[in-house]
Amino acid sequence: MRHGSSGPGRTWLLRLVIAFGFAQGAVSMARPAVSYRALSLGADERAIGVIAGVYALLPLFAAVPLGRRTDHGRCAPLLPAGVVLIAGGCALSGAANSLTAMAAWSGVMGLGHLCFVIGAQSIVARQSAPAEQDRNFGHFTIGASLGQLVGPIAAGLLISEQDGAMARTSALALTAAAAVAAVACTSLWRIEHRAPSSGTGRDQGAVGVSPCSSEAENSGNPVRRILRTRGVPAGILISLAVLSATDILTAYLPVVGEHRGIAPATVGLLLSLRAAATIACRLVMTPMIRLIGRTALLVATCLVGGLLCAGIALPVPVWGLALMLAALGFCLGVGQPLSMTTVVQAAPDGARSTALALRLTGNRLGQVAAPASAGLVAGVAGAAAPFLMLGVLLMGAAGLATRGGLRSQRTIGTPGAKHAQKAHAQHRAG
Numbered sequence: 001m002r003h004g005s006s007g008p009g010r011t012w013l014l015r016l017v018i019a020f021g022f023a024q025g026a027v028s029m030a031r032p033a034v035s036y037r038a039l040s041l042g043a044d045e046r047a048i049g050v051i052a053g054v055y056a057l058l059p060l061f062a063a064v065p066l067g068r069r070t071d072h073g074r075c076a077p078l079l080p081a082g083v084v085l086i087a088g089g090c091a092l093s094g095a096a097n098s099l100t101a102m103a104a105w106s107g108v109m110g111l112g113h114l115c116f117v118i119g120a121q122s123i124v125a126r127q128s129a130p131a132e133q134d135r136n137f138g139h140f141t142i143g144a145s146l147g148q149l150v151g152p153i154a155a156g157l158l159i160s161e162q163d164g165a166m167a168r169t170s171a172l173a174l175t176a177a178a179a180v181a182a183v184a185c186t187s188l189w190r191i192e193h194r195a196p197s198s199g200t201g202r203d204q205g206a207v208g209v210s211p212c213s214s215e216a217e218n219s220g221n222p223v224r225r226i227l228r229t230r231g232v233p234a235g236i237l238i239s240l241a242v243l244s245a246t247d248i249l250t251a252y253l254p255v256v257g258e259h260r261g262i263a264p265a266t267v268g269l270l271l272s273l274r275a276a277a278t279i280a281c282r283l284v285m286t287p288m289i290r291l292i293g294r295t296a297l298l299v300a301t302c303l304v305g306g307l308l309c310a311g312i313a314l315p316v317p318v319w320g321l322a323l324m325l326a327a328l329g330f331c332l333g334v335g336q337p338l339s340m341t342t343v344v345q346a347a348p349d350g351a352r353s354t355a356l357a358l359r360l361t362g363n364r365l366g367q368v369a370a371p372a373s374a375g376l377v378a379g380v381a382g383a384a385a386p387f388l389m390l391g392v393l394l395m396g397a398a399g400l401a402t403r404g405g406l407r408s409q410r411t412i413g414t415p416g417a418k419h420a421q422k423a424h425a426q427h428r429a430g
Contacts, residue, residue: 012127013136015187016120017143019079023086023116024147026181027109028250029155030090030174031055032271034106035254036159036264037170043099045255046376052251054103056364059114063364064223066115067357070122075353076192078119080185085112087181094174114360116184121360122353123192125344133344134289137337138282145282145333148275151177152250156268226355231346234400235339236359238298240366241397242335245309245390248370249274249328252386262318273322274329281333288334294342295401297334302398305331310391335397 031052038051070078089109096102120140128136158173159166226232250271257267288297308328312321339359347355370393377385 012191013124013139015189016123016191017140017146019083019184019187019191020116020120020140020143021146021150022180022184022187023083023113024144025151025154026086026090026147026177026184027113028148028151028271028275029177029180030093030109030151031250032152032254032264032268033155033159033170033173033177034093034102035251036155036166037093037096037174038099038102039254039258040167040170041097041099041102047099048251048255049373049376051099051103051106052247053368053370055106055110056247056366056368058107058111059364060361060368062111063114063118063357063361064354066118067122067354067360070118070353070357074192075119075122075126076188078115079188079191082112082114082116082119083181083184083188085109085115087178088112090174090181091178094171094178110364112181114364118353118357118360121340121356125340125352125356127192130345133341134294134337135286137340138285141333141337141340142279142282144336145275145279148246148250149272149279151180152268152271152275154180154268156263156265159264161264223354223358226347226351226358229346229348229355231342232355232358235342235346236362237400238302238335238397239339239343239359240362241302241393242305242332242339243363244366244370245305245328245394246332247366248386248390249309249312249325256312260315266318270318270322270325274325274332277326277329278333281330282337285334285337289338294338298338298401299398301331301334302394302401306391306394306398308391309387309394312387313385 034051035048038048043051066078086109089105089107089112092105093102093109096105121137124136124140125133154176155173158176159169253271254264254267256262257264262270285297292300305328308324308331311324312328316324340356343355343359344352370390373386373389377389
């Protein structure tokens with residue numbers, strides 16, 4: 001079955017990528033703007049770490065309940081709800097005049113991003129045949145990378161340090177981010193395939209999340225059972241490490257730029273260069289998987305990414321920093337889509353949205369703990385020290401993948417994938 005043919009029309013994935021691009025663009029524009037606005041209000045490195053951590057605090061508690069709801073319901077309503085929360089969090093962060101208020105609205109923004117991502121990932125899992133999942137999740141995450149490419153550039157162009165204008169211009173950037181988020185709603189029409197009637201069973205060979213799973217089915221798949229499933233914990237931890245690297249890079253590169261005399265516009269270009277390299281990686285990810293395999297690719301990219309993160313702590317010139325960030329962006333592009341596929345394929349039937357939500361819970365736990373730890377480290381050892389911490393975290397993820405914690409079944413081109421894809425196609429045809 002060709003890409004895009006299993007959803008409502010042939011454009012559902014493209015429209016989902018576009019919507020994700022705008023939603024992620026708003027968040028990627030807002031995150032450095034929040035850091036600059038907090039700096040203008042007198043925040044130090046520790047306060048920046050706390051504000052970045054609060055972004056993930058509400059999602060930490062909401063992810064699993066949202067995932068379990070999605071396992072036996074529709075995914076699409078989470079998308080506009082997420083957009084509203086992102087836009088509101090951005091706009092209210094721009095209007096806030098205290099660090100406490102900024103932290104609170106940053107948390108609202110994070111909750112909106114979580115709602116959008118759980119709904120969108122579950123749609124991709126439901127509407128993709130097994131052998132299409134690496135590719136479709138890779139294409140889906142291109143939307144995030146596009147947002148991460150454009151957002152920091154836009155923030156850097158709007159924010160100015162001259163004549164004490166940082167407070168005003170960072171507020172302007174946050175207001176613009178809210179408008180960008182609202183545009184995401186324009187591509188969310190008929191994005192989700194309607195569930196079959198209750199009398200129609202789903203083929204057990206299909207990997208997609210069952211939209212008509214009952215409470216009884218989900219009660220047989222408790223969280224502890226999902227977490228004990230081989231491949232799920234490794235996928236969660238690798239995703240945590242990769243996202244923590246991206247998140248701290250976004251939050252702390254402005255701080256590093258302040259210490260090294262790098263202008264906000266240049267910092268925005270550096271962050272966007274990292275995102276562009278991530279897009280390039282995801283465009284060629286399927287051939288790389290075929291060439292060296294999923295596990296080897298994860299190990300290599302986490303290891304090299306860890307070394308590059310540690311290198312950012314060195315006092316290199318801007319051109320050297322640009323080269324390192326481009327290579328780092330390419331390496332970080334692998335972890336997120338492959339961890340999604342790993343978790344979806346390893347999770348029990350009828351609980352895949354919950355498994356994806358557990359993966360997002362791990363991500364948000366990392367987004368709470370990593371910035372808080374980074375703030376402590378930066379307060380003691382300087383603004384570049386968090387990147388050394390990230391290097392250790394990514395190397396640990398490489399070691400986890402090396403130990404064989406990831407399942408490699410049903411990858412592209414394997415007999416299992418072809419059999420499952422055939423079953424999925426037969427189910428759709430029926």
